[in-house]
Amino acid sequence: xxxxxxxxxxxxxxxxxxxxxxxxxxxxxxxxxxxxxxxxxxxxxxxxxxxxxxxxxxxxxxxxxxxxxxxxxxxxxxxxxxxxxxxxxxxxxxxxxxxxxxxxxxxxxxxxxxxxxxxxxxxxxxxxxxxxxxxxxxxxxxxxxxxxxxxxxxxxxxxxxxxxxxxxxxxxxxxxxxxxxxxxxxxxxxxxxxxxxxxxxxxxxxxxxxxxxxxxxxxxxxxxxxxxxxxxxxxxxxxxxxxxxxxxxxxxxxxxxxxxxxxxxxxxxxxxxxxxxxxxxxxxxxxxxxxxxxxxxxxxxxxxxx
Amino acid sequence: xxxxxxxxxxxxxxxxxxxxxxxxxxxxxxxxxxxxxxxxxxxxxxxxxxxxxxxxxxxxxxxxxxxxxxxxxxxxxxxxxxxxxxxxxxxxxxxxxxxxxxxxxxxxxxxxxxxxxxxxxxxxxxxxxxxxxxxxxxxxxxxxxxxxxxxxxxxxxxxxxxxxxxxxxxxxxxxxxxxxxxxxxxxxxxxxxxxxxxxxxxxxxxxxxxxxxxxxxxxxxxxxxxxxxxxxxxxxxxxxxxxxxxxxxxxxxxxxxxxxxxxxxxxxxxxxxxxxxxxxxxxxxxxxxxxxxxxxxxxxxxxxxx
Numbered sequence: 001x002x003x004x005x006x007x008x009x010x011x012x013x014x015x016x017x018x019x020x021x022x023x024x025x026x027x028x029x030x031x032x033x034x035x036x037x038x039x040x041x042x043x044x045x046x047x048x049x050x051x052x053x054x055x056x057x058x059x060x061x062x063x064x065x066x067x068x069x070x071x072x073x074x075x076x077x078x079x080x081x082x083x084x085x086x087x088x089x090x091x092x093x094x095x096x097x098x099x100x101x102x103x104x105x106x107x108x109x110x111x112x113x114x115x116x117x118x119x120x121x122x123x124x125x126x127x128x129x130x131x132x133x134x135x136x137x138x139x140x141x142x143x144x145x146x147x148x149x150x151x152x153x154x155x156x157x158x159x160x161x162x163x164x165x166x167x168x169x170x171x172x173x174x175x176x177x178x179x180x181x182x183x184x185x186x187x188x189x190x191x192x193x194x195x196x197x198x199x200x201x202x203x204x205x206x207x208x209x210x211x212x213x214x215x216x217x218x219x220x221x222x223x224x225x226x227x228x229x230x231x232x233x234x235x236x237x238x239x240x241x242x243x244x245x246x247x248x249x250x251x252x253x254x255x256x257x258x259x260x261x262x263x264x265x266x267x268x269x270x271x272x273x274x275x276x277x278x279x280x281x282x283x284x285x286x287x288x289x290x291x292x293x294x295x296x297x298x299x300x301x302x303x304x305x306x
Numbered sequence: 307x308x309x310x311x312x313x314x315x316x317x318x319x320x321x322x323x324x325x326x327x328x329x330x331x332x333x334x335x336x337x338x339x340x341x342x343x344x345x346x347x348x349x350x351x352x353x354x355x356x357x358x359x360x361x362x363x364x365x366x367x368x369x370x371x372x373x374x375x376x377x378x379x380x381x382x383x384x385x386x387x388x389x390x391x392x393x394x395x396x397x398x399x400x401x402x403x404x405x406x407x408x409x410x411x412x413x414x415x416x417x418x419x420x421x422x423x424x425x426x427x428x429x430x431x432x433x434x435x436x437x438x439x440x441x442x443x444x445x446x447x448x449x450x451x452x453x454x455x456x457x458x459x460x461x462x463x464x465x466x467x468x469x470x471x472x473x474x475x476x477x478x479x480x481x482x483x484x485x486x487x488x489x490x491x492x493x494x495x496x497x498x499x500x501x502x503x504x505x506x507x508x509x510x511x512x513x514x515x516x517x518x519x520x521x522x523x524x525x526x527x528x529x530x531x532x533x534x535x536x537x538x539x540x541x542x543x544x545x546x547x548x549x550x551x552x553x554x555x556x557x558x559x560x561x562x563x564x565x566x567x568x569x570x571x572x573x574x575x576x577x578x579x580x581x582x583x584x585x586x587x588x589x590x591x592x593x594x595x596x597x598x599x600x601x602x603x604x605x606x607x608x609x610x611x612x
Contacts (some may be wrong), residue, residue, distance in 0.1 A: 088490060184394060187533045208514035211531060220528035220605045225517060227493045259608040290612045299526045300606040302565040306596045 003248040004114050004141075005032045006046040006133050007123025007237070008103060009053060009071065010080035013096075014276065016231050017088055024277040025057050027080065028123035028147070031234035033066050034281040035241025035268045036121075038289060039249040041065025044114045046133065048106045050077035060282070069111040077102040090229045090273075091206050110136040119248045120144045121240060122167070127152055127159035134166050143253050145169040145244055146198070147236070150176050161196060168253075170198040171240055177203045186211060187218070200258060202243075204236060212262055214255045221262040222299050224270045224292070231276045235269040238281065242268030267292040309554040310420050310447075311338045312352040312439050313429025313543070314409060315359060315377065319389035320582060322396070322537050330583040331363050333386065334429035334453070337540035339372050340587040341547025341574045342427075344595060345555040347371025350420045352439065354412045356383035366588070375417040383408040396535045396579075397512050416442040425554045426450045427546060428473070433458055433465035440472050449559050451475040451550055452504070453542070456482050467502060474559075476504040477546055483509045492517060493524070506564060508549075510542060518568055520561045527568040528605050530576045530598070537582045541575040544587060548574030573598040 007029030014021050029047045036043055043066045051073065058068055083097040106129055120141040122130040130146065146167040152160050153176070164170065170193055174186060180196075181189035190201040190213035201213040207229070212219040242265035243258075250257055270292060274280045313335030320327050335353045342349055349372045357379065364374055389403035412435055426447040428436040436452065452473040458466050459482070470476065476499055480492060486502075487495035496507040496519035507519040513535070518525040548571035549564075556563055576598060580586045 185533055185535075187531045205514065208511065209526075209528070218531055218605065219608070220515075220531070221608075222515070222526035222528065222606070225493045225524055225526070227491055229491075256609070260610045263608055263610055293610060293612060297610065299524065300528070302525070302527075302569055303562070304566045304569055304599060304603065306599060 002042040002044060002117045003036060003040055003119040003121065003244060004044040004046060004070070004117040005029050005036070005121045005123065006108065006130065007032060007121075007125060008080050009045075009047040009049050009057075010082060012233060012277065013081075013083035014231060014233055015085040016090070017086065018228070018230050019276070021276050025054070026082065026233060026277060028125075028237040030057075030061075031237035031272070031278060031281070032121055032123060032241035032244070033061050033064075034278050035238040035265075035272075036245030036248070037061065037064035037066060038268070038286070039242070039245030039264070042248075043067065044070055044117060046070035046108050046110065046114070048072045048074065048102050048108070050079040050102045051075040053079045067113075070108065070114055072106075072108070074102045084233070086232065090232050108133055115139070118142045118251070119244055121244045122146045122163075123237065123240070124149050127156050127163045131159065131163050131166070134163070142251075143168050143244075143247060145171060145240065147171045147240055148176070150179055153179050164193075164197040167198050169200040169202060171202045171204065171236075171243075173204045173206070173236070177201070187213075200255075202262065204239065206232070206235075210239070210262055210266060212255075212258055214258075217255055219255075219259045219262065221259070221266050222296065223266060224295060224299065226270065226273065229273045232273050233276075234278060235272045238272040239265040239269040241265070263293060263296050267296055308348040308350060308423045309342060309346055309425040309427065309550060310350045310352060310376070310423040311335050311342070311427045311429065312414065312436065313338060313427075313431060314386050315351075315353045315355050315363075316386035316388060318539060318583065319387070319403070320537060320539055321391040323392065323394055324534070324536050325582070327582050331360075332388065332539060332583060334431075334543040336363075336367075337543035337578070337584060337587070338427055338429060338547035338550070339367050339370075340584050341544040341571075341578075342551030342554070343367065343370035343372060344574070344592070345548070345551030345570070348554075349373065350376055350423060352376035352414045352416065352420070354378045354380065354408050354414070356385040356408045357381040359385045373419075376414065376420055378412075378414070380408045390539070392538065396538050414439055421445070424448045424557070425550055427550045428452045428469075429543065429546070430455050433462050433469045437465065437469050437472070440469070448557075449474050449550075449553060451477060451546065453477045453546055454482070456485055459485050470499075471503040473504050475506040475508060477508045477510065477542075477549075479510045479512070479542070483507070493519075506561075508568065510545065512538070516545070516568055516572060518561075518564055520564075523561055525561075525565045525568065527565070527572050528602065529572060530601060530605060532576065532579065535579045538579050539582075540584060541578045544578040545571040545575040547571070569599060569602050573602055
């Protein structure tokens with residue numbers, strides 16, 4: 001039940017209405033690994049960092065079963081750095097600084113030990129790099145999940161469309177689904193995206209939950225109404241980690257089990273936003289997660305006599 | 307199980323990205339009655355119209371059990387008229403024309419036959435008129451539901467706060483909940499609104515569903531993802547009608563049953579937006595409604611092993 005995760009491991013500087021941090025650990029692959037490692041301990045990371053990335057961060061994740069053979073360390077390079085400021089609604093943010101650093105020359109080489117991976121999570125990255133990883137796998141994984149963003153639709157749409165043909169699940173937010181499909185209705189957008197390749201389309205709507213579309217079927221996962229969203233950074237990657245972690249644990253890729261996986265992902269994301277960075281994800285226990293999932297069960301529970 | 311509904315009966319002119327109508331029947335009490343009359347046939351309407359309001363419209367609703375003794379007809383007056391244009395997202399609209407006409411001097415007098423009403427739906431109107439109706443009832447109804455809007459928070463906040471102290475359920479959209487409470491988080495907003503009076507707070511989020519808060523409890527009702535929202539006019543009133551119609555039918559005002567009532571309201575609203583005005587509501591059958599409610603059951607159905 002091995003899971004290979006491709007994404008960034010990086011530094012973030014964040015400003016939210018509730019506070020400010022100068023330089024904390026971030027990156028899509030980091031969040032996916034913290035989240036997924038609650039459900040599977042056979043995670044294989046693919047990323048690139050500079051010599052400035054703390055060994056202690058590797059050690060903490062390694063203790064949870066994460067393998068870093070696929071992470072290139074550029075000793076005299078600097079890790080990817082992103083800085084952003086969130087608005088009051090926490091759904092919109094301004095990017096203040098983007099320093100690609102070592103990410104500019106990221107050309108991942110999959111270790112032989114990563115062959116035969118069953119689950120592949122392609123975190124948000126330049127589509128050509130995502131494609132290169134798919135092409136290096138001699139056997140197609142049981143499930144390939146792709147995360148992407150509006151930026152790649154603007155600068156690399158052809159590459160993105162080529163990757164879309166190869167994946168099973170696309171994970172985007174509502175604005176991105178509309179941009180990719182040219183359709184305002186999310187039902188129509190999902191139908192068009194199915195035609196581009198992915199059999200499953202997950203549309204994330206932040207505080208409004210998430211939708212899962214498979215051909216002709218739809219599932220609506222709520223988001224837990226929270227007193228406070230402290231820092232939304234990494235919530236999408238944490239969602240992805242819970243989603244694919246649950247699938248890797250259960251090895252069941254049916255529509256029915258994907259619905260459960262989305263609830264697990266939503267529960268994990270609801271922890272992520274409670275503190276800065278991955279801090280809260282590092283604290284939570286199995287019991288915390290189970291209690292949170294129970295809250296989701298109760299949140300949408302109703303009975304109706306027809 | 308009588309239900310008294312106070313609101314407008316009016317003419318609307320509408321423009322949506324999908325079409326345009328010049329003068330159709332609208333008004334909050336009209337939509338509530340069309341929706342609620344699927345669940346109860348003891349509806350007592352309180353409104354005011356001009357001599358221009360078609361008798362045929364009264365007749366159609368009377369055939370479904372709606373009583374109009376509480377509707378004042380000003381023979382030489384004109385009915386309330388509203389005209390609006392919707393933007394592509396269908397969540398925002400511009401008001402083009404508002405002609406109060408007879409509504410300017412609306413001073414409802416409850417017929418003696420409306421006393422002992424069990425359920426009271428106060429549609430969106432000037433708060434002083436809502437209060438006058440409450441004060442005319444010699445016995446407090448089993449449940450009072452209030453709909454209101456941002457406009458009254460701007461021009462009549464003190465009157466609105468006085469009415470809030472008298473009602474059991476407040477129904478507002480997310481922007482209005484924030485404006486009324488001064489809190490961005492909907493969890494905190496609901497907590498503040500509870501302190502203002504209503505034990506139950508329903509926050510409508512359009513295509514993102516609705517939240518029901520009772521002290522310490524929360525329920526998330528999804529909205530059905532639709533291929534097309536043709537015309538959202540009246541969706542909120544149709545939701546209210548389904549909600550209170552289900553409660554009036556079942557006579558159970560527990561939190562558990564309110565959850566079901568919100569699903570019924572959401573199902574009714576999902577019909578309303580399929581055509582202009584109340585057209586779709588006039589077509590649907592009991593079977594259509596049951597099938598739609600089943601879609602809601604399936605939409606949020608998941609199983610998870612803990």
